[in-house]
Amino acid sequence: MTDDDIATARGGLKPGKRPTINDVARIAGVSKKTVSRVINQSPFVREETRVKVSAVIDELGFTPDVQARGLAFRRSFLVGLIYDNPSPNYVVNMQQGVLDALRGSGLELVVHPCDRANPNLVAEIRAFVERQKLFGVILPPSVSEDEAVIAVLRELDCPYVRIASVSLDEPGRMLVTNDHLGAAEAGRHLADLGHRRIGFISGPALFRSSAQRGGGLRGALAEKGVALDERYVAQGAYTFESGVEAARSLLALDPRPTAIFTGNDEMALGVFKVARDMGLEIPRDLSVVGYDDLPMASRVWPNLTSVRLPIRDMGRMAAEKLLASMRGLDPAKLDQPEVRPSLVVRDSATALTA
Amino acid sequence: MTDDDIATARGGLKPGKRPTINDVARIAGVSKKTVSRVINQSPFVREETRVKVSAVIDELGFTPDVQARGLAFRRSFLVGLIYDNPSPNYVVNMQQGVLDALRGSGLELVVHPCDRANPNLVAEIRAFVERQKLFGVILPPSVSEDEAVIAVLRELDCPYVRIASVSLDEPGRMLVTNDHLGAAEAGRHLADLGHRRIGFISGPALFRSSAQRGGGLRGALAEKGVALDERYVAQGAYTFESGVEAARSLLALDPRPTAIFTGNDEMALGVFKVARDMGLEIPRDLSVVGYDDLPMASRVWPNLTSVRLPIRDMGRMAAEKLLASMRGLDPAKLDQPEVRPSLVVRDSATALTA
DNA sequence: CTCGCCGTTGACACCGGTTTCCTAACGCTT
DNA sequence: AAGCGTTAGGAAACCGGTGTCAACGGCGAG
Structure with a gap:
């Protein structure tokens, strides 16, 4: 030549x-x-x-040509991110992590929001995955916890990685975040600061993380000899607005809680808002601890004490797992790294002043 | 049958x-x-x-089968969102809007972040668009302003819609936001409140919106007989951190500005942080006006006065334009809706107390 | 009655790859 | 030197659609 x-x-x-x-x-x-x-x-x-x-x-x-190749392979070179998380900040962070891992792999990311309340959810996801013949799918909570969705993915023989706070599948298909641990740390922190009337705004029941975070909090408090009064527990929806609403009801109680632990940061900001409206100063009159440690946690005032969840890293790790299964590794044999959250102490929670 | x-x-x-x-x-x-x-x-x-x-x-x-169809059509059923905007909040809002419009159309969204500082940018985008044979592309600022990128899209015969603060193309391919107008409104507001030493933190030079917003501010102030002292102008990068840095330099001046207008909300939060660090209370000691009116603008304290840009709607409109060009409409004949920003007055800017 | 046109339809090649199956050539053994 | 297994490489079918172009039947016109 x-x-x-x-x-x-x-x-x-x-x-x-x-x-x-x-x-x-x-x-x-x-x-x-x-x-x-x-x-x-x-x-x-x-x-x-x-x-x-x-x-x-x-x-x-x-x-x-990706289409021709895909046609012959019966598989595209697209990775789907199917999510129903109501917190835009959570989603964008995770998405960035997934893109970090996909860069240079020749795979592209297709984002697909969905709604678990939609009765056609399963059909819709089936259509999406089947039509695009997705290379793989990444599922953050809570859609990661929907077994009907998983069943469809298995049926379609589409590799997936689930992100959840409990192990629900083979190690190679799971990324587990030990939410119990993180919430426990938050609980110990509040108890150590002297708080006894502790409020909890949980996430929606559909999210396993809600129960995990609630359980972690309860357990830690019990260890410290503090009981979580169920009247101080309110249910939110992981959105700012739901945080506002839940905070209103909790802070209307008499006596009101001296501290509130929220299931995520978004709702913690809702507590901030209500506290200001009521003339309560954080942390002097009310301590607040959030969960996720989104970038905004360190941008608001006072800086939010929060349980750090490396969401972007989690996205990256999940995508890397998917790539590993592409390389022919058996999902059952892969290790299952557990993401360990840790409390980041900032200014929104402080010792109870007698 | x-x-x-x-x-x-x-x-x-x-x-x-x-x-x-x-x-x-x-x-x-x-x-x-x-x-x-x-x-x-x-x-x-x-x-x-x-x-x-x-x-x-x-x-x-x-x-x-989308692949087979795509192979024969020489075109996929994927819409690309190519962005280099450093504000995650901006991106996620726009993305939601695009998804709103795409829902039910049979098209899927592929997200593709990029970096205009990358010397291979054009080659990378060419590879992405050509390989995936994208149905169309949506370009928010500032990548929307890169003529080399546009040249590649034209060459590949890939429909696109550009979002920018100045008209750069045929009406059917543009979504224009009149940033000049929005910034002017902010400027008038501050002048009317009695401010004379007004600081401005601009976006990066690469973004046309930076000059537009700066020009709008300058023009409005001039109309009111207020000059924008160039020592009170600092350049940021549309990120929180850059806002912090710029605010530090501006607030170190003597006399310091009594108000600061920032090129976007993300940087306004940076000003909030520096003000707190310096013991300045907003709005008593310093008025702040942002731009974009992201959801978080009404979640922080004090609520941020900001120029509202309906980012999500813009994403939707851009995607709808793309769909229109699919229906065989001539991009040159489509109308070019101009998005008019408007000031949302909240609590972060107030009258100058003598 | 025949021609030509129009609205419909189908046969066949083609899009750009992969898979299946087969052959030719090579090196080794006996 | 013949026999045989192994390996590199090719022809043709296939993946599941679309484009081209010719053919078909029914119609009005000549």
Whole structure:
């Protein structure tokens, strides 16, 4: 193969068109199947042939057509992020992490919000995954906890990684966050600060994390000899507005709680708002601890004490797991890293002043 | 066509497999081309035939394979959102809007962050668009202002909609936000409140919106007979951290500004932080006006006075424009809606106390 | 009655890859 | 030197759709 051959060959290509595998085959003087073998790194190609074909590929700037490849493979090169999390901040952080891991892999990310209250949820997700023949799917809570959705993914033979606060699947398909632990740390912190009337605004019942975080809090308080009064427990929906509403009801109680632990940061901001409206100063009159430690936790005033969940890292790890299963690793044999949250102490919770 | 025929035909399908156009054709007793015509709503199909084929499609639950269709059409059914905006909140809002418009259209959204400082930006975007044969692309600022990127999209014949603060293209390909207007409103507001030493933290130079917002502010102040002292102008990068840095330098001046207008909300929060650190109370000691009016603007304390930009709506409108160009409408003939920002007065800016 | 047109439809090639199956060539053994 | 297994590589079918173009039947016109 001389430069001349290539120049000649090049001249034979239509100008405005991308080179195809046929062009590569013709110019390299091999069959398209051999080119295909080179692309897919088949071991049944002589080194000499491989080099020759690779040179032509580089020279032509050939990249295989994803649609054609997908058609033959019966699989696309798209990763889906299917989420129902109501906190935009949570979603965007996770998405960034997934994109971090996907960069350079040749895979692209398709985002797909959904609603678990929708009776057609399963059908909708089936249509999405089946139509796009997704390479894989990443599921953050709470859609990660929907077994009907998982059943469809298994049926469609679509690899997935679930992110949840309890282990629900094979290690290779799970990313577990020990929410029990994180909430316990928050509970101990508040108890150690002297708080006895502690309020809790939980997430929606549909999220396992709600129960986990509630359980962690309760357990830690019990250890410290503090009982969580159920009147001080309100249910939110992981949104700012729901936090506002729950805080209103809790702070209307007499005596009102001296501290409130919220299921996520978004709701903690709701508590901030209500406290201000009522003329309560945080942390002097009310301590607040959030969960997630979103970037905004350290931007509001007072800086929010929160349980740090490395959401972006979690997105990255989940995507990496997916890539690992692409490389033929058995999901059952992969390890299941547990994400351990940790309390970040800032200014919104302080010792109870007698 | 009787139910029996269908039952028989059904039995002939492999159980685990999706029906293909061939199955539909065989069962309906027509050629696959005719089925294709029905799918694509070709007018050259007799009503009777159309009904018959449609019935079989419904019965079988047939949906065309996007990859095969894409291969033949030389176009996928994916819309790309290519962004370089450093504010996650901005991005997530816009993304939601785009998804609002795409819902039900059969199109999916592929998100693709990028970096304009990357020397390979153009090549990277070309590879992304060309490989995925994107149906269309939505470009928020500042990547929307990169003519080299646009040139590639034109060359690849990929429809796009640009979102920017100045008109740079045909009406059908632009969504313009009149940032000049919004900033002018903010400027008038501050001047009317009696402020004379007004600071401005601009966005990065790469964003046209930075100059637009700066110009709007300057113009409005001039009208009111107030000059914008250039020593009170600092450049930020639309990030919280850059806002902190710029605020530090501005508030270190003597005399310090009595009000600061920031190019976006994210940086306004940076000003909040520095003010607190310096013991300045907003709005008593310092008025602050932001831009974008992100949801968080009304969640922080004090509530941030900000120029409202309906980012989510803009995402939706941009996507709708893209869909319109799909329906064969000529981009040059479409109207070019101008998004008019408006000031939302809250608590962070107040009258100057003598 | 025949021609030509129009609205419909189908046969066949094609999009750009992969998979299946087969052959030729090579190196080794006996 | 013949026999045989192994390996590199090719021809053709296939993945599931769309484009091209010719053919078909029914109609009014000549």
